[in-house]
Amino acid sequence: MKNGNFTASLGSRQNPGFLPLAERLQQIHPGENPFQAGNTALPENSPVFFGRAALLHRFQLTLCNDNPGHINLVGDPRIGKSSLLNQLKAVLAAEENLISICCNAQGLNRASQERFFTDLGEAVAEALSEQLAVPPADFDQLQSSVRRWAKSCGFVLLLDEFEVLADNPVFDVTFFNNLRSLGDNPENRFGFFIVSHEHIRTLCHTEAIHGSRFWNIFASWTLGLLEQAAASQLVERPLQHAGLALAATPEQLLNRYGCHPFLLQCALHEHTFAAQHGLAPDIRHLHRNLHNIMEDIWRRRNEKEVARLFEVIAEKAIPDDEITQNLEDRGLLVEGKLVCTDFAKALPEKFLPKKKSVDAYLQEIKKDPEKALNSAEVWLKYLDQIEKAVSFVGKMRKTFYQDDSPINE
């Protein structure tokens, strides 16, 4: 049932839930291109969703509970967060007496706190087929209703793109305190599943909601690359069901694109499309698309992470510390190497000292790694300071002139 930005549904054993792989693969028709192109997430029970079994199992255990837990799923764009979320919806749909409430924070741009709680309450009431005489007008009223409903069922709020909510000044520290109260009180039986690019801890430590302890009830999981076995299956099994054969071997594809789910999907889609129509795969077009995605991933890296990735490109020994661990968790590093060779080429020029081209810098880093790394280090520090300065000026402008327009760097 959809109400405002929320979609709530009551779980039932009648629902199929998350199907076994064999059943999902049955959805693929012979000769059909099963892979998905573009930036949309895989739907529920997608036949090309592979791997993540342990995570789904863990999420199910945490959320389908008398006292549901709280999960923060973290990952870079296109790593498969939303696809995983969709599969989780399928899992939760088969859970008796569990109301899963989906919300995309993108739609909450102009909502108020009261609106949030009212819409949430109404969506749940609709899922329970209950007519509310008076919809909950604020948090207390919502909590009262939730407590009443909690005697018969539990709740899980699946919230995608949490950054939008955290960045929205309407949702202040009080709002997050209320959410924490909702989730922390066992009487409410209310769990959160929050998807974001950065850890909720980092997001909640920013400015307005710094005082909130919302973040400290969450267990965080970082979504990285597919397991090797799952990636191999992705390359082989859908095609077997579709009865198609590609010009490139699975090993070639895996070597080129690693175990990154999005890169593999895009590449497989293009190669399958070419095989379907007897064409040669348009590798240039494919790589241009992938380049943009990888560049975006680069841009999301902070100065220290970029410096570490530079060291990896220069084939230097890197320390085993939090930065390396984070890059590995996010699937950018695999056993001390970049996820795929093309990733280095997507390096945005803003990270390169003296306005060098990417190719020139990559050549220099191989020729004289010490010098190249030193100049990059200096440049990245400089860049970091500029960013801090820009951020500071932005804040000043916002404070004194109420001016929200972006600053030209």
Next chain:
Amino acid sequence: MNTLKYVLRHGWLWPLEFWMRPFTVLKRIQEDEWKEFLSASIGNVTNGIVLVFLFLHTELITLDKAIVTLVTSVLSLSGVIAIVFAFAGAISGALTFISIVCVVTGFILRIYAYESSLSWAIFSNSLTFLISSMMLIIKSLTKRNKIKYRIRILFAIVAILIVIIYMILFFLNLFFQCTNVILMIISTFMLIIILSSLFNDELIARKEIFHAKNTFLLLFFFWIPSLTAILNPFSSSYVEKKIIFYYFFLAPFLASGFFIYPALLPFAFILYRSASVRHHSTPLSTPLINFWQSIFLPLPKLKCYLALVVEKDIELGYATLCTVQSQSFQGMAARKAAQLVLNGKEGLSVAGYLAINTNSATLQQLLLGSLLARSVAILLAVRKKNTHEEKNVHLSVYERPSAGQYPLLWFLKNETDSDNWEEMFALSQKNFTERLAAASAFLAQCGECTGKEEYSTLLIALGKLATVKDFHQLCHCHPEQPHPDSSSWMNGGWHLVSRLQKHCSSVLQDYQYLSAKEAKVFYLFNQQKRLEKIDWSDLPWFWSDIAEELVAIWSDSYEQEIKDCKEWLLLEISPETDSFQPGNASLSFSIHNKSGGAIAQKVQLHLEPVENIVWCSFDLNLPGLLQGQDAKQLRTDLLIEQPGRYVINGTLTALDLDERSYQWPVNFILYASEKGKPYQLAKKQYYVVGPRLSNDLYFVGRKQLLREIRLLWQEPANKEALLLIGLRRMGKSSLLEKIRRGGVNEKVIPILIDLQGEKSMTEFLQATAEAMAEQIGTNPPELLNQQHVGASFKRFLRSLLPLLSGRYFLLMIDEANFFARRNYAELTHLLRSLMQAPDVPLLLLFCGTYELRQGARDYDSIFYNTTREKIVSYFDDKEAAEVLTRPVEGILEYDPQALRLAFQLTHGHPLLLQALGSCLMQTFDAIVLQGGERSNYVTYGDMEKAGQELSRRDNPAFDNYWQDADSAKRRVLVVMAESLDEISRRKIRLEDLCIRAKELRISIEHEEARSALEQLTQEELLMYADFGYSFGVALYRRWILWHHPPDRFRESL
């Protein structure tokens, strides 16, 4: 009357007794000074007069009897009167008096003066005397503040005064034959004393005063002026030459002091009065006694008797030898007896006894003795001065050839002894290892003797400790265990071995697991300091000296290792699988070289026998090399005879390319036929991380705290409020939930209100009132009057009184910290009035963090003076084990070691224990979901991995502590996390922390650090014991080190 009797008994022969038995006389002086003084006075005068008369009846000298009598009497009296000043401690007074007496004597003599050809002899004598005195004064002035030097100054001054008198007499031509002879004797005697003390400096320091050569030396100096007088060309008188000849002939006797005993009296008393002579051994250091001793011979058979005593009872024998040497003239007999024993069967025990009960000077003499004695004495390095640890007791055993010190006595040098001594002396100056080898060689050459076997074992043990060539060898040296029947003198040696061995094993245990160079250097530096700080003061000085030498050797090894610090090998071994079926099986091990660059060779796994398991081979070898960060497999076949759980132990050994050997213990568990209990995929969440616990399945512990809470409100009418304080995520809210579910007692109805959501006072009271109404089954109240909300709430509470039937509401307010943050002044006043009003059936429980404690001290606070405080702290080890085991009974099985490790890592922190359990299940689930198999047994290794993962993950508890900490606390925590570990550096002192902060370039003031440490200790994040601070939760240290390493933290400042 008693005094008279005393004087009559001792006075007659007092000078003779003083001469023969000086210590008897001194003892009597100690008992009664004045009686002895009277005896001495009478004895001196009478004996002096008698002596002079006897002297005058000889035909040698023809003198005026009256004058000689006068001179002798004056000299005797001068000694007696000097005693008076000596008693008073006025040495200078005594000297002045003697000088005056001498001058007066000179004037009296002048009346009867006539020329004498002895003038040249006296002149030459005086000149030598003067030069010596000047030398002595100069030397003494440079070493003030010491009694013995003051005594020398005294001698010197007396001598100068006498010389002055001589000179006056000489230039005034007032020579008188008899007077000259007497004065010459006196002056010569003075000269001897001065010169012997001047040149015997070294001997006195070494307490080697019983030296026959010394006596001869003194006489030698005495003869010089006398010979000069005989050969004097200006002297023509036959009588004079005859006198001098007799004097010369009688010199030894005269020089013994017999003739001039009255003059010795003041010196003896001066020595006695000075503090240093009161110790029984100190008079031995004066040449006086030495001088007298020279004319006596040992008593017959005393040597054998003393040797017998020493053999029968070392302690008694040693005391006897000391007494004989110090308080009698039988030093030679004592010396011979000691030599006899040292050459006998008990020689080793006696030498050992001397080693720990005397001093280095005594011990050095033994280098000249028997082989047994040498084998002990050679262990000690030769040195010039005694250390303060040594006992100030000396026993003379062997005479050290010392002619080298006195070139003039070359003819007295015994070539054999001297060569022997020089050889031994050179040997004793070598390093400890060589001396130890020499000691072993000496011992090997000896025949059978008591304690030889044990001493030999001890020398081998010391040898192993002393012959380490590098640090690595040091860590692997395992000397022999102490002898079960260790003789007392060797106990110290065994203690020394055991202490150093303990240090070795602790170093080895920890150091081999360090691979990073910096960590190793820091660790070594720290261990070196610890080694140097080991306290040896409880050992006998002999052993503590040896210990210090060994420590110096080891310290050098440490320094060398710090210089050459290389990466060490670090191998890890793990079985590929641990579940088997009975019967033939194949077991594979994965050996992983965890070190960065070190290469392993000759890797060998030794497996120990296990009952019901037959190994195909006990020793498995890995062919070739294993480079850093690489892994290889070893495989063996085995036969498992019965199902069961088997603990496998073994050793993994390897060499690095420098041929240094390494070894690691191996232990793991094999399960046979327990495959029927593989881990099953978790069907629900057994460990709760984050939300408060909502049922009793997961809630454990806190029994004592719950009991105390129940007791507090056994009689609710007293309305005492409770303040529950604890760190964040410590389980406070779960405890409140537990109280809400289980209640306190039948008289109390618990209501839980969370201040977390934004609540106005009205909302708070409304929610409270609704919860109360629900609890007693009445209708919820209408919305409270907004204007007079407090009064309305009170009215509502009173209206419930009939329904409550004597029961009370317990209002539990969670997250009470919000009282301090929000504007709850009105609510605060209301709650306080409700607390104090006897007719309002309400009890209060506030729950929050340590902020509340601070709030409770403020006068305006609701908690001020009205609440009882209880701490919600860490679980103990049993409760911690229950947290892990209870939710998964039948699902997981924990190894007791794994549970112990969990407690060590978390210190019983509830959330962290739950997180560890959750982490373990996730790992197991992941294996099963990937098609693998996994036993449900949780090993130590599993727990260690879970701990490591937890410290690297985001953790709400640690995040909270970090966010709550101010800048100073964070700086302190970062410095501590970097400086400590979980093995050897568990604690840090405040001063060390400040130094370390400087090294890490993290600025923190002493006072700031102290305050931060105190607060963190109060908040239970840190622990304080033995002047050092440590982390309460080991995982928190790891978390800080991972998430906030010093370099990144410094940048964030």
